[in-house]
Amino acid sequence: MKKAILYINQFFGQIGGEDKADFAPEIREGKIGPALEFAKILDAEITHTIICGDNFMGSNTDEAVSTILDMLADKEFDIFLAGPAFQAGRYGVACGTICKAVKEKYNVPVITSINEENPGADMFKKDMYILKGGNIASKMRADVKAMAGVANKILNGEEVGSADEEGYFARGVRRQVWRKDGKPASERMIEMLVKKLNGEPFETELPMPKLDRVPIAPAVKDLTKARIALLNTGGIVPVDNPDRIQSASATRWGRYDVSGDAVLKGGEYKTIHAGFDPAAADADPNVITPVDALKELEKEGVFGSLHPYFYTTVGTGTTQAEAQRMAQEIIPHLQEDNVDAVIMVST
Amino acid sequence: MVKEVEKAGFPIVQMCNLIPVAKTVGANRIVPTISIPYPLGDPATTKEEQWKLRYHRTKVALEALATDIKEQTVFRV
Numbered sequence: 001m002k003k004a005i006l007y008i009n010q011f012f013g014q015i016g017g018e019d020k021a022d023f024a025p026e027i028r029e030g031k032i033g034p035a036l037e038f039a040k041i042l043d044a045e046i047t048h049t050i051i052c053g054d055n056f057m058g059s060n061t062d063e064a065v066s067t068i069l070d071m072l073a074d075k076e077f078d079i080f081l082a083g084p085a086f087q088a089g090r091y092g093v094a095c096g097t098i099c100k101a102v103k104e105k106y107n108v109p110v111i112t113s114i115n116e117e118n119p120g121a122d123m124f125k126k127d128m129y130i131l132k133g134g135n136i137a138s139k140m141r142a143d144v145k146a147m148a149g150v151a152n153k154i155l156n157g158e159e160v161g162s163a164d165e166e167g168y169f170a171r172g173v174r175r176q177v178w179r180k181d182g183k184p185a186s187e188r189m190i191e192m193l194v195k196k197l198n199g200e201p202f203e204t205e206l207p208m209p210k211l212d213r214v215p216i217a218p219a220v221k222d223l224t225k226a227r228i229a230l231l232n233t234g235g236i237v238p239v240d241n242p243d244r245i246q247s248a249s250a251t252r253w254g255r256y257d258v259s260g261d262a263v264l265k266g267g268e269y270k271t272i273h274a275g276f277d278p279a280a281a282d283a284d285p286n287v288i289t290p291v292d293a294l295k296e297l298e299k300e301g302v303f304g305s306l307h308p309y310f311y312t313t314v315g316t317g318t319t320q321a322e323a324q325r326m327a328q329e330i331i332p333h334l335q336e337d338n339v340d341a342v343i344m345v346s347t
Numbered sequence: 348m349v350k351e352v353e354k355a356g357f358p359i360v361q362m363c364n365l366i367p368v369a370k371t372v373g374a375n376r377i378v379p380t381i382s383i384p385y386p387l388g389d390p391a392t393t394k395e396e397q398w399k400l401r402y403h404r405t406k407v408a409l410e411a412l413a414t415d416i417k418e419q420t421v422f423r424v
Contacts, residue, residue, distance in 0.1 A: 216417075223409060223410070231352075287401070302409060327348040343359070345386055347364070
């Protein structure tokens with residue numbers, strides 16, 4: 001039989017309540033607390049239960065994680081479980097933290113269950129399967145069942161269904177599947193369109209995630225004095241692509257000097273973007289990065305001055321996390337040169 | 348990327364063709380371009396027409412940066 005190890009907090013580990021929340025991690029042979037409920041339905045033997053106080057994990061995270069990873073070093077296990085954590089904030093974050101660390105170090109599947117109001121859900125939902133758990137501990141049986149459902153599929157080598165089917169938080173992972181009904185996209189589109197035209201409800205296959213908004217930055221007060229920087233996600237680079245920016249799913253960016261008399265010419269610059277026909281931009285890179293127009297507008301005094309570099313990455317297939325990081329790396333260059341405002345051209 | 352830059356306090360204008368995407372993602376200042384492969388100059392038109400279009404839309408983008416807005420705005424070109 002395959003083997004599993006479960007992580008729980010001091011409360012479910014029957015050590016104590018808040019007064020024992022700084023309980024240092026311990027590993028016990030056998031099943032404690034929720035492990036007994038898992039044992040009824042899990043297709044694996046829970047060989048050990050790890051107990052750690054929520055405050056200990058929260059305040060001494062590095063120590064707690066490394067202690068637990070050391071405890072696991074000589075154990076054999078096919079899957080690692082944590083929780084369920086319900087709406088207990090520190091417990092949810094603890095489950096996410098330890099699951100992520102165990103997955104990275106031992107490369108085993110990890111599963112937890114956290115309520116959607118628990119910050120741990122948002123923090124870790126992209127890193128692992130997190131079942132959408134109940135809000136209070138009386139939901140234990142249902143939450144354990146949902147976790148065991150996904151766990152058993154993994155243990156038995158079966159395919160794990162979509163987030164909706166299995167009840168975990170969508171992870172932003174795109175996966176190709178063969179539809180059971182074999183219905184092609186064209187037919188599904190037409191059906192959706194007909195429903196829309198008839199004013200009937202329909203379900204999109206590409207729901208847009210609800211995203212946070214950024215407060216509107218105040219406008220530039222005097223454009224004629226403003227320093228402007230140009231960014232693009234259209235992949236305009238010198239022809240030898242010196243920064244080796246990827247043509248899709250980019251993790252790298254570059255900046256290229258266009259100060260003085262520099263012009264963007266076909267043959268010297270090109271696009272490496274793999275998401276569209278590059279012919280037009282290869283012939284004249286200004287159609288994506290309008291350096292020629294900006295220089296003319298600068299000369300005419302429409303704005304103060306152009307930041308000497310333009311910045312490039314490729315937007316196709318690039319994850320939001322990578323885009324965010326690249327922007328964060330670019331920003332200090334803009335701040336250092338007292339840039340006032342930014343133009344982003346995206347393709 | 349647009350949101351990160353704006354979070355850092357810079358007014359930023361996004362010039363793009365896929366306006367609904369920019370709106371959904373949360374760009375605050377948006378100036379439409381004419382296509383994905385050639386946002387600012389259709390190669391089927393003359394060099395002069397391309398230049399006019401590019402000069403015009405880039406100027407609109409600059410002016411957008413100097414325009415106070417209260418909500419997400421797609422600027423007219």
